Amino acid sequence: MKIAVLRALQLGDMLCAVPALRALRAEYPAARITLIGLPWARKLAARFRRYVYDFMEFPGFPGLPERACDVAAVPRFFREARKRGFDLVLQMHGSGEIMNPLAVLAGGQRTAGFCRPGHYCPDPERYMEWRDEEHEVQRYLRLMAHLGVAPQGSALEFPLSGEDWSEWTGIGLERDSYAVVHPGAQLASRRWPPERFAQVADALAAEGLQIVLTGSAGEKPLVETVRQAMRSPALDLAGLTSLGGLAALVARARLVVANDTGISHIAAAVKAPSVIVASGSDPKRWAPLDRQLHRVLFHEIECRPCKHAACPIGHPCALGVSPEQVSREALSLVECVA
Template sequence: MNSMNHPLLRLADSTSVLRPGKYTDHRTSAVLPQLRRIGLFRARRFGDLLCATPVLRALAAAWPKARITLVGLPEAEGLAQRLSSVDDFELFPGWPDLPGVPSAKADEYSFFQRRMRSRRFDLVVQLHDSGRNTNALVANFGARRNAGFADPDDWVPEADALRFVPWPGQGSEVLGLLALTDYMGLPRRGLKLDLPLNADDRARVRPLLPASRRYAIVHPGARLAVRRWSASGFAAVADRLAQAGLEVLLTGSEDERALVASVAAQMRHPALDLSGRTDIWMLGAALASASVAVCNNTTVSMMAAALGTRSVVASQAGEVDRGPPLDRQRHRVFIPGNDAHAAELLAQAALALADEELA
């Protein structure tokens, strides 16, 4: 169902907002005055949120007196509370047309919509996707102005059409998101991803970490199975790291215990299995002091980039330019096959990065 025609949108009188429009690119019309209340919509997973932190910094620097509200999924709340570029968080209850996002019940969405309208945003930024499934939803927040992404034939609010740019289908996610704030004339505030850790994160994970040895984190999981390299490949890399004298920590979520156990079972050397024993912040603290991380092109890759931890990333062919970290000196990206040669290449890269960490 097209999101413009979804019955949940009729819970509010929004006929004056939901008018057909079309993207055009007159840059000067995107310039905005001083704003007091800004909303940013991005209902994505943790790693995807990290990719949006340079945009949040640009918004916060451009309008230092504005209160910025992040609208997202439950896992975004903890990050929103820690980011200096975010003042408030609103929980997005779901929407039928968004992949990977639960559907909200009518009463849940009605309550959410009333909350959004009560905030009386001066600007809402749609940073979730191309806008085909979200521009009508976000326009229904009732903001005075909207900005975001839209492909040429997709719907945008007519009055705001000049503040929408085409969704970048290729290239770096970080740079693609910054295309919007660039177009709006907002100076960049760096490309670094923000992942603030605190003393409690480090204290909680410390008992799980090796006390006196350098260690590598090997994280074989990914939310989607198609984005995972083979367990045997990760096991071979982990063995080479252990053989070279690094303690190997196998990490994963509670749901990835079986996968991590499969990697451990295929290893010749012992490894410390931390699957299901850390939350996202403890994992971040463990990554922060690791010599190197080996992972798929997933959240852990983005976390390693944010924390400055060198990493080796096993990526799928279509994602090499989209997801992995921008710094390809500290983060080596491979499209590995499932053979011993591929595992050896990744292991050599990981060991070289671990040696750089000592230099």
């Protein structure tokens, strides 16, 4: 059996789909499961070889924001998809207004996924109603159950390799001796102010934890702003870790403090305690399911989830969460998991 999973999204989105992939593999152990995703996800698919057999790069499409559409590559993509002869194409990208027709054009014998009432539904038997407030992990397990695929738990995963652990060893930190503070997020509307991260980092440092600042290479200026605002010394690893190295770093941390972004889901996958500030995001949909190990703080506001890359009204959802609140939760969690 050949199954395509269409989910051309970012890191956190992909990790939230792992429980569904796990269930799918358990139900169809001999199936050739192909992940159709963004270019960066090719390495992620290789990391999840136990569930994913192959990878196809999605070239983008007009109206989808995740990547600029490679117009010349679109016809080639659909020709290749049809050539592969999928038995089932799972539209696991979202609510389907754009993606459902694309799932059909991939040429599978059957498709399944989600759709909104009043919008195109390729197969009323295999497509389910999209619920905006449903948790992302539970959403795709619900789809699996609808298709007769038994769940295999809701826990996230992030397999770590020997190279990942070697990278962590090379940093020279001791297990549980440090806190990871990650102030970045892809969208400015999802970022808590850097000076507030600095205040929380100082509070953790005062309790004897070494502070490790992380981020992508593009987030180095943001991370430097946090470091400059701190009174305590910090190890700045922005742009210096691979994805696997970052996950290993998180796995051995005493605590992670971050925005509601990919690293929150890494922490959940490796079971690292975390305090997450959800600024413009929707906690009901994205917060880690284990609320004991992962504390999520947010300020309720009518415009959540935010539709803007940068807040146009002064970012009240972020400013409504104080550094004192985050510090209290962080110190409480450190004590609980000691």
